[in-house]
Amino acid sequence: MKTILFSQEDIRKVVSHVGIDSFMDQMIKRFYAALREFDAEKNPTPKRSGFQYTSPIVGLLEWMPVMQVGEHITVKIVGYHPENPDKKQLPTILSTISFFDATSGHLIGLADGTFLTAVRTGAASGVASDLLAHPDSKVIGLIGAGAQAITQLHAVLRVRRIEEVLVYDTDDAAAQSFQQRAADIHSNIRVASLDELTEGSDIICTATSVGIGEGPVFEDRNLKPWVHVNAVGADFPGKIEVPLSLLKRSAVCPDFLAQTSVEGECQQLAPGEIGPNLAELAQQAERFSELQQQPTVFDSTGWALEDQVAMALLMEIAEPAGAGTLIQLESISDDPLDPYKFLNDAENTSRGAKVSATESLDKVRA
Amino acid sequence: MKTILFSQEDIRKVVSHVGIDSFMDQMIKRFYAALREFDAEKNPTPKRSGFQYTSPIVGLLEWMPVMQVGEHITVKIVGYHPENPDKKQLPTILSTISFFDATSGHLIGLADGTFLTAVRTGAASGVASDLLAHPDSKVIGLIGAGAQAITQLHAVLRVRRIEEVLVYDTDDAAAQSFQQRAADIHSNIRVASLDELTEGSDIICTATSVGIGEGPVFEDRNLKPWVHVNAVGADFPGKIEVPLSLLKRSAVCPDFLAQTSVEGECQQLAPGEIGPNLAELAQQAERFSELQQQPTVFDSTGWALEDQVAMALLMEIAEPAGAGTLIQLESISDDPLDPYKFLNDAENTSRGAKVSATESLDKVRA
Numbered sequence: 001m002k003t004i005l006f007s008q009e010d011i012r013k014v015v016s017h018v019g020i021d022s023f024m025d026q027m028i029k030r031f032y033a034a035l036r037e038f039d040a041e042k043n044p045t046p047k048r049s050g051f052q053y054t055s056p057i058v059g060l061l062e063w064m065p066v067m068q069v070g071e072h073i074t075v076k077i078v079g080y081h082p083e084n085p086d087k088k089q090l091p092t093i094l095s096t097i098s099f100f101d102a103t104s105g106h107l108i109g110l111a112d113g114t115f116l117t118a119v120r121t122g123a124a125s126g127v128a129s130d131l132l133a134h135p136d137s138k139v140i141g142l143i144g145a146g147a148q149a150i151t152q153l154h155a156v157l158r159v160r161r162i163e164e165v166l167v168y169d170t171d172d173a174a175a176q177s178f179q180q181r182a183a184d185i186h187s188n189i190r191v192a193s194l195d196e197l198t199e200g201s202d203i204i205c206t207a208t209s210v211g212i213g214e215g216p217v218f219e220d221r222n223l224k225p226w227v228h229v230n231a232v233g234a235d236f237p238g239k240i241e242v243p244l245s246l247l248k249r250s251a252v253c254p255d256f257l258a259q260t261s262v263e264g265e266c267q268q269l270a271p272g273e274i275g276p277n278l279a280e281l282a283q284q285a286e287r288f289s290e291l292q293q294q295p296t297v298f299d300s301t302g303w304a305l306e307d308q309v310a311m312a313l314l315m316e317i318a319e320p321a322g323a324g325t326l327i328q329l330e331s332i333s334d335d336p337l338d339p340y341k342f343l344n345d346a347e348n349t350s351r352g353a354k355v356s357a358t359e360s361l362d363k364v365r366a
Numbered sequence: 367m368k369t370i371l372f373s374q375e376d377i378r379k380v381v382s383h384v385g386i387d388s389f390m391d392q393m394i395k396r397f398y399a400a401l402r403e404f405d406a407e408k409n410p411t412p413k414r415s416g417f418q419y420t421s422p423i424v425g426l427l428e429w430m431p432v433m434q435v436g437e438h439i440t441v442k443i444v445g446y447h448p449e450n451p452d453k454k455q456l457p458t459i460l461s462t463i464s465f466f467d468a469t470s471g472h473l474i475g476l477a478d479g480t481f482l483t484a485v486r487t488g489a490a491s492g493v494a495s496d497l498l499a500h501p502d503s504k505v506i507g508l509i510g511a512g513a514q515a516i517t518q519l520h521a522v523l524r525v526r527r528i529e530e531v532l533v534y535d536t537d538d539a540a541a542q543s544f545q546q547r548a549a550d551i552h553s554n555i556r557v558a559s560l561d562e563l564t565e566g567s568d569i570i571c572t573a574t575s576v577g578i579g580e581g582p583v584f585e586d587r588n589l590k591p592w593v594h595v596n597a598v599g600a601d602f603p604g605k606i607e608v609p610l611s612l613l614k615r616s617a618v619c620p621d622f623l624a625q626t627s628v629e630g631e632c633q634q635l636a637p638g639e640i641g642p643n644l645a646e647l648a649q650q651a652e653r654f655s656e657l658q659q660q661p662t663v664f665d666s667t668g669w670a671l672e673d674q675v676a677m678a679l680l681m682e683i684a685e686p687a688g689a690g691t692l693i694q695l696e697s698i699s700d701d702p703l704d705p706y707k708f709l710n711d712a713e714n715t716s717r718g719a720k721v722s723a724t725e726s727l728d729k730v731r732a
Contacts, residue, residue, distance in 0.1 A: 001456060005371075008697045008708060015709055049415070056436045057469050063429050063441065070422045075429065077441055077464060079471015085702040090367060094471040094696055098443060098462065103423050105445015105460040110476070115697035118705035147705045174703060181704045330460055331374045331481035336451040337540060338547045339484035339513045342374060343381055 003329040006111035006314060010323040014314060015115075017321035023313075024154055027123040028130075030309045035127065035282035038305065042069050045304045047258045052236065057083060060236065066304035073100040074308040076113050080235060082209035091147050092209060093117055097311050107329060111314055113307065120306040122151030124255060124278070125205060125230035128298035130159040131281045132253065132291055133203050133228035138163045141192070141201030143217050143241075144208035145169040145178040148232060152205040154185050156230075166192040166200060170208075198223055205230045212238035220246040226293055232300040234264045242297055244268050250295040251275035256303040264301040369695040372477035372680060376689040380680060381481075383687035389679075390520055393489035394496075396675045401493065401648035404671065408435050411670045413624040418602065423449060426602065432670035439466040440674040442479050446601060448575035457513050458575060459483055463677050473695060477680055479673065486672040488517030490621060490644070491571060491596035494664035496525040497647045498619065498657055499569050499594035504529045507558070507567030509583050509607075510574035511535040511544040514598060518571040520551050522596075532558040532566060536574075564589055571596045578604035586612040592659055598666040600630045608663055610634050616661040617641040622669040630667040 006014075015023050043066065050062030059081040067073045078095035085092060095113030100106065129137075137160045142149045145167050153165060165186050169175035179189040198204065199222045208217050210233060217233075220243040229250075233241045242265050253275045254260035261267065266274055278298070281288050318324045333341035372380075381389050409432065416428030425447040433439045444461035451458060461479030466472065495503075503526045508515045511533050519531060531552050535541035545555040564570065565588045574583050576599060583599075586609040595616075599607045608631050619641045620626035627633060632640050644664070647654050684690045699707035 005693075008694045011697050012709055020706060020709065044417070046415070046417075049412070051410070051412075051431065051433050051439060051468075053435065053468075059469070059471065061433075061439050061441075061466060061468070061471055063431070065417065065429070067417050067427075069419065073417060073427050075427075075443055077466075079466065081469070081471050084470055088470050089700065089702055090470055090472065091698055091702045091705065094473070094698075096464065096473055096476075096695070100427060100443075100445065102417075102419075102427070103425070103447070104450055104454050104456055105425065105427055105447050106456065107460070107462055110462075112695045112697050115705055115708070146703050150703075150705055177703065181701070181707075184706075327371075328374045329462070329478045331377050331478050332457055332460075334455065335547070336455055336457045337512050337516075337543065339457065339481055339516055340386060340550075341547075342481070343378055343386065 001106055001330060001332060002326040003107045004109045004318070004324040005327050006109065006318065006324050008112060010318070010325070011112060011115050013323035014317045014321045018317055024119060024123060025158055026313055027119055027310060028126040028155060028158055030313055031120070031123050031306060032127050032282060034305055034309050035279045038279040043067070043305065045256065047262070048304070057081065064302070064304040064307060066308045067102055068308070069102070071102055073102045074304065074311050076304065076307045078113065078117060085146070093147070097307055099311050099315070109311065109315055111311060116307070116310040116314065118147055118151045120310040121148060121232055121300065121302060122155035124300055124303070124306055125152050125232060125298060126155030126159050127282065128230060128253065128278060128300070129156050129203055129228060131285060131288065132296040132298060133160060134226040134292050137202035137228070139166065139201050140203045140205065141166040141168070141197035143168050143197065143204060143206045144233060145174045146207060148207035149178065149205065150182055150185070152207055152230060152232065153182060156203055156205070157186060160203065162186065163188065165189040166197040168192055168194050168197045194218055201227065203228050203230070206233050206241040208233040208241060210239060210241060212236055215240040216243040217241045219243060223295070225295070227295050229297045230300060231265050231297055235301055237263055237267070239263070240265055240268060246295060247297060248273065250297045251291050252297045252299055253278055253281055254299045255301060259301045259303070260299045265297060265299040367472055367696060367698060368692040369473045370475045370684070370690040371693050372475065372684065372690050374478060376684070376691070377478060377481050379689035380683045380687045384683055390485060390489060391524055392679055393485055393676060394492040394521060394524060396679055397486070397489050397672060398493050398648060400671055400675050401645045404645040409433065409671065411622065414670070423447065430670040430673060432674045433468055434674070435468070437468055439468045440670065440677050442670065442673040444479065444483060451512070459513070463673055465677050465681070475677070475681055477677060482673070482676040482680065484513055484517045486676040487514060487598055487666065487668060488521035490666055490669070490672055491518050491598060491664060492521030492525050493648065494596060494619065494644060494666070495522050495569055495594060497651060497654065498662040498664060499526060500592040500658050503568035503594070505532065505567050506569045506571065507532040507534070507563035509534050509563065509570060509572045510599060511540045512573060514573035515544065515571065516548055516551070518573055518596060518598065519548060522569055522571070523552060526569070528552065529554065531555040532563040534558055534560050534563045560584055567593065569594050569596070572599050572607040574599040574607060576605060576607060578602055581606040582609040583607045585609055589661070591661070593661050595663045596666060597631050597663055601667055603629050603633070605629070606631055606634060612661065613663060614639065616663045617657050618663045618665055619644055619647055620665045621667060625667045625669070626665045631663060631665040
């Protein structure tokens with residue numbers, strides 16, 4: 001009973017095998033399909049929980065579980081530490097995804113989720129943009145030019161014919177370096193002022209590390225009448241990116257209402273002011289197609305269902321790509337009733353020297 | 367920034383390096399020390415949560431997190447599937463332990479928790495028995511002769527001079543095979559009737575897979591006046607092992623009250639009927655030493671603090687034992703703002719063939 005392990009090198013192999021564009025396309029399509037088939041009974045996704053802290057450093061570590069009843073359980077453990085890029089040369093968001101057999105608890109696969117999280121968060125905005133953005137959207141504005149902005153842009157490019165990319169970041173160096181970082185994705189990227197960006201964009205993606213109580217990150221002024229916002233940064237109680245007046249006059253569509261009400265833009269709204277969720281949109285796309293002509297906000301906090309789709313895609317491409325390493329992780333033997341038996345199973349190993357119990361008796365409390 | 371991975375083979379190396387007896391002794395001593403220093407503010411352990419199911423199979427998968435504020439976060443994901451031994455040749459309890467840097471979210475280490483869980487669950491009963499069992503305890507009775515019974519016995523042997531081991535299981539084959547499985551641990555093991563066991567034992571360990579609503583697993587009849595029970599099997603709402611009348615006349619000591627009230631023996635009691643918890647016992651051992659002369663029950667549901675101790679012990683012995691493999695798990699590069707950059711970092715890999723976005727545009731909903 002082995003476990004398949006996906007390291008950075010394995011993720012590289014998988015993406016090289018199909019190409020990053022096709023990988024993103026497949027993630028978008030599969031997430032779309034998962035939304036259309038979504039049934040909360042068969043696919044329960046409890047609200048994530050975790051540790052949130054502000055001292056000695058701002059951060060959180062959360063677990064995001066989802067079950068396909070009787071089949072698999074996917075658990076992502078994800079960290080968010082906004083000081084990582086500056087202080088530790090690490091991404092803000094790091095994560096690991098574990099994939100279990102829901103009939104035995106066996107760990108089938110384990111993968112780095114850092115890359116997959118960036119891609120699936122992009123893919124969710126790709127789906128939302130395809131459903132909600134104006135069909136002729138040509139200009140996208142990115143507020144926050146960090147790691148998530150790359151995959152936001154990439155995903156939206158897969159669903160709309162974007163001609164110009166405007167970028168703004170409170171950290172000018174991040175805005176300036178974006179063009180180079182995204183050079184493989186789009187050739188027409190320009191750093192813009194916040195006003196220029198909000199006025200000119202058909203689609204706006206906010207992916208910032210704005211502080212708690214310090215949002216919103218732009219103003220509701222001179223926006224296009226059909227502006228669509230992918231708001232992906234809010235993930236903390238009190239953290240918001242979108243101005244309230246825009247939310248009030250928009251169709252605000254949560255990824256997962258139980259979460260967005262606590263840590264997303266929906267914190268700012270009463271229940272009656274919140275629009276259809278992403279699964280409802282995908283299941284009744286025709287009915288909601290008029291929303292493309294009016295202001296819309298995708299309130300994206302990140303949903304475990306996205307991780308389930310990402311892990312399944314990785315597992316599927318792994319085989320033709322020759323990626324992944326099988327390891328004997330679990331300490332088991334041919335006798336499930338003897339937790340020590342595996343110690344003697346291999347050659348040249350033993351349970352080690354016997355130590356008399358009486359010798360140690362008085363040392364326990366030492 | 368690598369991750370140290372502990373497979374079954376690495377666990378074997380670590381245990382061989384020090385010997386299984388010494389490994390158990392160290393686990394007991396360190397857990398004792400952790401209890402004495404325990405401070406809920408510095409070491410928060412949220413109640414575990416997870417998926418519980420009864421169809422198509424009885425089982426649960428839970429996550430058990432614990433933080434050392436500003437230092438580390440340990441998360442164990444543990445499965446409990448009582449049909450595993452018979453149907454899948456797998457242990458009932460399987461698990462993985464992840465160990466994170468609580469200032470960056472970096473995954474420092476990842477280990478199989480199947481063996482560690484068995485050992486630390488034993489070690490907790492070892493500590494409880496040292497605090498609560500009669501000093502002259504000579505006979506131990508094991509109700510439930512599965513995998514956990516091995517480590518329960520092993521741990522108690524480290525803290526009391528046990529002369530005779532009595533075993534009972536509703537599955538006679540499991541009871542019969544116990545002597546052979548535990549031969550390295552004690553030479554005087556005898557299968558007994560339930561009545562004989564409960565009458566003759568100074569210490570009783572219950573480690574059963576009794577069904578919900580089907581407990582208790584023994585009767586409160588002819589017990590020794592100082593009997594100490596380590597009740598480790600209850601881990602589900604409605605699952606109990608110890609008769610209510612015994613609980614009512616005993617000092618019932620929970621490992622972690624927030625959990626034992628929901629899924630342990632403490633479910634059967636009102637708050638005022640519950641005794642000091644294990645940390646309080648360890649911190650005031652003198653004050654509570656009289657309890658060794660009266661009936662006591664350790665209500666052990668399994669506590670994340672035990673996993674933190676187990677993981678720290680593993681990490682410490684790994685170095686001198688030459689165990690563990692460093693892997694580059696997280697998909698990161700020298701630019702934390704570019705989630706795709708690592709794809710180009712290695713030779714002979716690339717982002718793969720470019721696919722035109724317009725090609726895929728209409729396929730998204732296909």
